Amino acid sequence: MRRNERAIEQYTNDLLKRQYEAVMKAYRKYSRSQKDLTEDIDNLFDSFDDTDYIVSVIAVESSAMDFGAKGRIKKTKLAQFGISFDLQHPLAVEYLQTDRPLILSKISETTKKQVKPFLLEAVKTGESPQALAKKLSDEFLFSEERALMIATHEVGTAYEAGNIIPMLDAKARGLKSEKAWLTVGDEKVTPTHTQNQDDGWLDVEETFSGTGDKEAPASDNPRCRCTMLYRIND
Numbered sequence: 001m002r003r004n005e006r007a008i009e010q011y012t013n014d015l016l017k018r019q020y021e022a023v024m025k026a027y028r029k030y031s032r033s034q035k036d037l038t039e040d041i042d043n044l045f046d047s048f049d050d051t052d053y054i055v056s057v058i059a060v061e062s063s064a065m066d067f068g069a070k071g072r073i074k075k076t077k078l079a080q081f082g083i084s085f086d087l088q089h090p091l092a093v094e095y096l097q098t099d100r101p102l103i104l105s106k107i108s109e110t111t112k113k114q115v116k117p118f119l120l121e122a123v124k125t126g127e128s129p130q131a132l133a134k135k136l137s138d139e140f141l142f143s144e145e146r147a148l149m150i151a152t153h154e155v156g157t158a159y160e161a162g163n164i165i166p167m168l169d170a171k172a173r174g175l176k177s178e179k180a181w182l183t184v185g186d187e188k189v190t191p192t193h194t195q196n197q198d199d200g201w202l203d204v205e206e207t208f209s210g211t212g213d214k215e216a217p218a219s220d221n222p223r224c225r226c227t228m229l230y231r232i233n234d
Contacts, residue, residue, distance in 0.1 A: 068162030
């Protein structure tokens, strides 16, 4: 799993660095004027092409999904019911063909929304490039920490998606397939995630009440550390 995270982290770091350089170059161009940068910032980020990055993320997520599914089959002893998994599974193909596993990979649009107010304020006040660079770094907009967050979220989401697919297959075969939400249990856990955990054991297709998700990691927090428990309740 860590190898998969490092692969995505490497691609993300490279893209964030290129974005950072482009933003600072644009700022130096406008820093001595009072020109409205709104449209220019939009055009700046629209010029980034995430295609190669997205392809690499999907490749790594395929591996993480496969690992999660096979691990769940072994742990829950689902092979005795004739359940197996490969990436030709319809749910796996559907997952990897949608935007769902790539929520955080759309970093050009996400970063644009975060950077724009900093850049506009810097131009307005005549702030130095060094001061702006420090603010951007302090906000983790282009940092290694953010790259790691994206990597762990993407890999974790694919892993949990792989976990749940064999359990859905088990339910389709008439087995009582259930799931439960598990938090880390420390002071950083948010109330909505605690509420998910308090839901206890649910049918594998039910939605957790706290965040409205069907499996971890939660959609309301990209730093979610939660995981899932599964069982066949016979």
